[in-house]
Amino acid sequence: MRCESCGVSVDPAHKACPLCRRNVQGKDGEHLTSHSWYPVYEAAEEQPASSSLISKWLTFLAVSVMGIAVLINLLGNREAWWSLTLIPCVLYAWLSVRHTLMSRAHLGSKIIVQLLGLSAMLLWINVANGTTYWSTGYVIPFLMMAATLLITVICCSRKMGWREFSGYLLTLNLLGIVPLLLYAVGMSNVLWTAVAAAVYALLTFGGMCLIADKGFRQEMKRRFHF
């Protein structure tokens, strides 16, 4: 087939010239052959994924709840700032649904995000209510240890667990020293829990180095190369 407008030959699989879109086959397209270069693509309509729509609704809902709460609080009893306690709870709920339930993120990443989200929510509530540092003193260090234990159990019980989760376990080992840092800057009043979290992280790290196979040491090299 020839396209006279473009001065080129056109593969007989085409009804129209791919360059100028003028018909090259005539009305009946009798010389049309099947395409030898490409398959016929399935017709696909570009639609926003339903998960993205749900996510937008969730965000809208969370922002609305927080906004209305602040408004009611402002117009009503201003002596008790209950909305400041509600906001972190809504944010944590949003994070849990959006990341932990809806996303396809790795299980290790979900555990770490849950740990960080829960810790941030509790710290916020703690600070907003102006009481002693119960969150950084007790809850957060134990949460760190629980998350580390959970990933250690997954590493030991799952096939290929060390390969898949060692990066997350290393991250948790680093996070394990955070309670000690919080104590050092005066954001925690309880030393023994901070030391316990750091020691637990160190023990886990030492255990990983001793017990885990060569693969783990190799994994360390990969993860930290610069």
Place this chain on the structure above:
Amino acid sequence: MEEWYKLDHAGKLFPAVAGKENSSTYRLSMMLTSQVKPSVLQDALDSVMKRFPLLNVELRNGLFWKFLREKETRLIVEPEAAYPCSPVNFSHESGSLVRVLYYGNKISVEIFHALTDGGGALEFLKTLVFQYLSLLGEDVEDKEGLILPPASFARYAEAQDSFQAHYTSTTPEARMPDALQIPGTRFSPYGHNVIHGMVHASRLNAVAKQKGVTLTAYLTAIMIMAVYETTLPFNNENRPIVISMPVNLRKIFPSSSLRNFFAVINIGVQLKEGMTFEQVLEIVHAQMKEKTTKSYLSQTMAGSMKYEKNLFSRFTPLKLKDLAIRFGFDHYGEDAKTLTLTNLGRVDIPASMASHIKAMETTMYPTAKSPINCAVSSINDQLTITFARNIVESDVIMRFFRQLANLSELDIMIVSNDWGMGA
């Protein structure tokens, strides 16, 4: 023990900038003379992968850099179903950074650019097709030594990051001004429309020689004229038309690396009214001559590697580094070019294999700011010029082929995947 590889210098860029509108995945295909048998192709792939372990890898995150880790699962051949150069899946469960596809008589490989460049991919495709033909019982022999020997993988030489080996600290070139960019309407649903133009290679080469220039310079000049004529109504700022061109550094610096080893040079012309094709050709030829010298390419390498060598950037966490790379790519790389033209050159294959190959094509993925890209390769004296675009408008491509047909007086056969054309 499972192997892992650091990303090479060029490979560090692609994972940070890849996305739906920049798949960073290119394609090389060979059209055979007979229908592809998937089971034989799978057997060929299984044996060839031992020779190319660098391609059966997954991309993982480190604290400072991403890295490649050998995959436990084998690579499986797939029937071609999606548009060319569609994004690869980074998920380690099912995703692969390499796809081996078949359709009718055609075998294609699609490779994420972080693994290797066109040079490495070509070695892989040649070896795969050679092995496929051999398993099919065809009488193919590599007397000329054009296929990688089936000996074990030469880990040191072939996995080497040749950028590091040939790095010299020199003063890099100053930042280029913003280039003209081709506007257009994105396909919906998103995809890549591909148009191939096939022409007699040695005759076209002779036409270029007659003008006293290389084939790449000749095609680049036609491209610049085509872009100029198309964009004339809205290029009010008279921005330069810049054609970005990857240069295979293996031909200049000694290297047998199968990983990325290329530099990008920009050929730019600020057209004035009344400029002729011959004048543009002269400028392009002179620039290409100047920018493909060893010293210029060393300077280009030094410019792109200076951030990687910097101690501060090396110890910056990966997520921050990705943000910085994306910013640099958008503002220094993409803004400085109009489109990319890559010429893989003449592909030499053993004579016994040649009779089984009808044609070859290379497809270079388009990006958000470079919505039309062009790739050229030739085999068996047939040259294929491939345009891939993510916009509806095809004026630049139409003008290019019309001018090429007009100037060379050669017959050009046009084939397309017709993506977004409703037919």
